[in-house]
Amino acid sequence: MELNSVKETDVLIVGAGPTGLALAVDLARRGVGALVVEKADGLFPGSRGKGLQPRTMEVFDDLGVVGPVLAAGGRAPLGLIWKDGERLDEHDMFDRAEPTDAEPYGEPWLLPQWRTQEILLARLRQLGGDVAFGQEVTAIAQDVDGVTAWQRSGTAVRARYAVAADGGRSTVRTALGIDMDGESIDPSPILVADVRIPDLDRDNWHMFGGDGGYTAICPLPGTEDFQLVAQFVTGTPDISAESVRALVAERTHLTADQVTEVRWASDFRPRVALAERFRDGRIFLAGDAAHIHSPAGGQGLNTSVQDAYNLGWKLGQVLREGAPPALLDTYEEERRPIAADMLGLSSRIHRGEAKRGSTTRQLGLGYRGGPLATGSAGALTAGDRAPDGLLADGSRLFDVFRGPHFTLLAVGTDAELPPLPGPVHIHRTEPYEVYGKGLFLVRPDGYVGWAGEDAAGLGDYLANVTRW
Known part of the structure; x- marks a missing residue:
């Protein structure tokens, strides 16, 4: 392959989602050189992972971003069930807990994923780092001294270690031949979209039933937007703006015209999957590249950020503090069991077998009996x-x-x-x-x-x- 140039760094991070950005922030404050490359031309534009659990808020406290996160987000509103245009019942979506001295963040905090990523990127830039957008990794190889990644642009990156934070369809994981063991937990596809509906009150998380599948419309704090989530028991989602408006009119008391803007839309089929291993030599998997969750229970983004938090200090100790390289073995040993447990929990919540209770807050997770305990x-x-x-x-x-x-x-x-x-x-x-x-x-x-x-x-x- 003809190369235009070769860049060198301590750690190459592939993917600028919450996982990659959190890891880059952690490494930057440790004085570890990290290059974040992202194949898209900008940050992810949607609200997808909108729930931040208390343990993740503690991570953000340590990384220096909890202030902006608190300022930009808000508490989850009460759920409101509608039928035939009538309000039936309010209920709490979560088992709430008041903050205490020992647990200062008591309940989930709602913040659109795109805003979370903006805040993390701003912090990274404050620490002297940045993201190279429009840089797609097409191949990767490693030797005893480091990792080489080739990009579509003709540029190569040489790093001592690399981290695949490039999502569920990870190019890096595929190149390494690491299998994902998983299953579909629901045959019904789901549409998710960010919409503006000025005529709908923002005091509730609105729920609508129906033969076609459930529909939920949640106000997104700090914005004028709502997140629309719609299940399709039959048929397949059409994510065009016109079809999203028609869907709202069909399933709720609102008219299509009341949806004044469709800002982003996507669709997916709920599945869970776990990578057979989280490390291959000098290359690590983190976030959705390592584990794919049902959105139920809000565990995916949170587990992913905590992958980054676990790996960041270990890379820092090895690269800057002279710790034995064997310390990096403990990343998979500690994080893969946690990811497996959280996959099981989100699947049970999706199937209605468990509630969004204290376990989803992730404050009780830990590493007892692990290699560093x-x-x-x-x-x-x-x-x-x-x-x-x-x-x-x-x-x-x-x-x-x-x-x-x-x-x-x-x-x-x-x-x-x-x-x-x-x-x-x-x-x-x-x-x-x-x-x-x-x-x-x-x-x-x-x-x-x-x-x-x-x-x-x-x-x-x-x-x-x-x-x-």
Whole structure:
């Protein structure tokens, strides 16, 4: 292949969706060079993944974007069931939870996917990074020293590692020959569109039944738009603007003319699939390239962002802090079981076998028993999410954790500590019931990696995750 040029970078990220952008932000704040390439000419224009779960909000807090996310989004409204033009019943779409000191984000936050991506891109640019749009990867290969990706433009990229964040039809995954084990969970195709309906109130998530399949119209906070989702028990969706307007008129009390604009539309068949592996040598799969979810329960985008969050600190430790390359093996070991569990949950919600309850908030997910979980102390076991908390000076534990470092949290103990490497910050605090008493090494992604009543064994643990 004739090449116009060869670019070099530490990490090549293929795809500028939420996964790729979140990973790029995390790497940028670690000083890791990353090149994000996206075959489209701009960011994804639709609202598709509109629900941000509390755990993802915590990730965004750490990445420095939760302020814009809160400002641009809003709470999910109550669901409203309609029949024959009459309002029948309101109901809550989620089991809501009030924020607490330990869990500051209590419920899902609605934000159109395109807005989430805009916010992440703005943060990436603030950190000195960017996205190369209109750059399609057509082939990829690797050797013992790195990865080479060829682009349709005639440009090649040489990187030490590469991450496929290029969606469910991942070109990179296909090139690697990694199979996806999955199934269709519903034979009925679904249409999703962003529409403007000025005459429809924005106080409810509007639900309509019918023989043709369910229809839902949800207001999108921070915009004038609604997200329209329509199931097709018979027939196939037509995503033209004229047909979307006709569909609304057929299934609701609204007229076609009341849909003043169709801003984006797409269709899909609900399916679930899991890649047989998340790593091939120096190339990693993340997000939809690794796992495909039903939209029910709002797990897909959230699980994907958390893939990026798990992988980002590990790449940073290996590339900038001298950690053993074997640390990267733990990405698949930790994330593939989580993805499998979330696929099962979203499938059960889609089939009506489970509710959108506490599990969908993803605050209870963790890595107990995993390759980077050692010990226990007080109320926590290594692998647990590290809770937030209000400190005596008015700051929060999340303020202490925020950044690319590890935090050794000494709670209610004067235990002697050995000298620690620079990437480990030490913070002592009073007893706190959600932790109990003890020493807790909090990983850069907010999970307890090591815990103990004294520092015995801490050095051995740190040798596996940083230069020691």
